[in-house]
Amino acid sequence: MTTCVNFSYDELQPGQQATYSRTIEQRHIQLFAAATGDTNPVHLDPHYAASTEFGEPIAHGMLTGGLISAALALVMPGPGTVFLSQQLRFRTPVRVGDTVTIELTVAEKRDRLRWVSLQCRAVNQDAKVVATGTAEVIAPAARQTVELAEEPAISIQTE
Amino acid sequence: MTTCVNFSYDELQPGQQATYSRTIEQRHIQLFAAATGDTNPVHLDPHYAASTEFGEPIAHGMLTGGLISAALALVMPGPGTVFLSQQLRFRTPVRVGDTVTIELTVAEKRDRLRWVSLQCRAVNQDAKVVATGTAEVIAPAARQTVELAEEPAISIQTE
Numbered sequence: 001m002t003t004c005v006n007f008s009y010d011e012l013q014p015g016q017q018a019t020y021s022r023t024i025e026q027r028h029i030q031l032f033a034a035a036t037g038d039t040n041p042v043h044l045d046p047h048y049a050a051s052t053e054f055g056e057p058i059a060h061g062m063l064t065g066g067l068i069s070a071a072l073a074l075v076m077p078g079p080g081t082v083f084l085s086q087q088l089r090f091r092t093p094v095r096v097g098d099t100v101t102i103e104l105t106v107a108e109k110r111d112r113l114r115w116v117s118l119q120c121r122a123v124n125q126d127a128k129v130v131a132t133g134t135a136e137v138i139a140p141a142a143r144q145t146v147e148l149a150e151e152p153a154i155s156i157q158t159e
Numbered sequence: 160m161t162t163c164v165n166f167s168y169d170e171l172q173p174g175q176q177a178t179y180s181r182t183i184e185q186r187h188i189q190l191f192a193a194a195t196g197d198t199n200p201v202h203l204d205p206h207y208a209a210s211t212e213f214g215e216p217i218a219h220g221m222l223t224g225g226l227i228s229a230a231l232a233l234v235m236p237g238p239g240t241v242f243l244s245q246q247l248r249f250r251t252p253v254r255v256g257d258t259v260t261i262e263l264t265v266a267e268k269r270d271r272l273r274w275v276s277l278q279c280r281a282v283n284q285d286a287k288v289v290a291t292g293t294a295e296v297i298a299p300a301a302r303q304t305v306e307l308a309e310e311p312a313i314s315i316q317t318e
Contacts, residue, residue: 032190
């Protein structure tokens with residue numbers, strides 16, 4: 001059981017930073033495809049991907065969006081955050097085996113509605129920028145400790 | 160085997176529309192959680208979710224982002240599209256059983272780099288707006304027919 005402590009609105013200050021990392025395996029790309037229905041072969045079919053400019057399967061760009069959202073939901077501000085908006089610019093594709101680190105920095109806060117904006121940067125293990133953007137959230141009113149759910153046990157049948 | 164025909168840059172005109180729909184099941188939320196690591200119990204734990212303002216599990220907001228990305232990748236412009244940016248505002252949570260329809264409208268095009276912007280709207284089965292935004296892409300140079308990959312065969316072990 002993993003517990004997770006959030007940051008309340010009052011605890012967040014401009015400049016404050018937090019990170020969240022995930023090494024992207026082929027299975028994460030398959031899971032994202034099955035969640036969204038995006039079975040574009042550039043993500044799933046190594047033979048097809050070899051014929052593209054990328055040369056090998058790449059992750060869906062929005063999987064990086066999902067990692068940013070996970071960083072906001074689990075790390076800063078953490079559980080209780082309401083996600084208002086996300087702006088995202090994709091810069092470099094993510095390949096299987098890449099470790100993507102999401103770097104969040106509190107940009108602005110406004111007491112009305114506990115509104116907080118955060119700069120979001122995703123970098124890979126070579127410090128190459130994968131994506132950049134800005135998120136707007138409503139931060140939690142109070143500090144809270146939440147027990148995270150277990151990651152679902154999933155098996156993927158390969159041919 | 161599903162084949163998919165894209166729209167080339169030349170075929171896209173401002174005002175042109177396309178849609179992509181998906182009914183969100185609990186398994187899609189589990190798959191998105193396992194892809195991104197976002198195991199916030201508001202998505203996965205019905206007991207915890209009942210204690211929140213939502214009353215029941217809701218989908219990750221960025222799953223809707225993934226549906227928009229699927230619509231761009233599979234429908235319009237379709238295979239060969241390069242995703243440059245996405246702006247997204249979340250308006251209403253998606254609940255299990257909701258059918259989310261992504262409505263894409265070509266907004267602008269610029270011959271330099273085959274740049275195209277599209278308005279994106281996600282609505283549920285009650286015509287309630289789930290999310291709105293704008294995407295920027297590089298459209299494919301030529302019409303192309305692509306065989307989509309099979310959706311991976313996945314089983315989720317429930318307790």
